[in-house]
Amino acid sequence: MTYSLYEARVMKKKSQAEVAKALGVTLPTWRNYETGKTKQKLPADKFIIFCEFVEVDPTKIDFHRT
Structure with a gap:
């Protein structure tokens, strides 16, 4: 599963x-x-820095999702 920046932030x-x-x-x-x-x-x-801050693997971030 991948996450947008928003989803990763809210999840944490x-x-x-x-x-x-x-x-x-x-x-x-x-x-x-x-x-x-x-x-x-x-x-x-x-x-x-963002990925470390929200504790999400960088490969799980999808920039095409908003």
């Missing part, structure tokens, strides 16, 4: 603000990554 009961702070990005920037409303993708280093 983390708020958008908590994730943004852990990644060192602004809340609006995180929201754009999570909803896919930006052409810019989540940078690899931030992606790894």
Whole structure:
């Protein structure tokens, strides 16, 4: 099973603000990554930090799901 960024975050009961702070990005920037409303993708280093923060294997994240 794969998860969107949103699903992985919610599954671990983390708020958008908590994730943004852990990644060192602004809340609006995180929201754009999570909803896919930006052409810019989540940078690899931030992606790894996110996966560690929510304790999800990076191969289980599907960026095509929102």
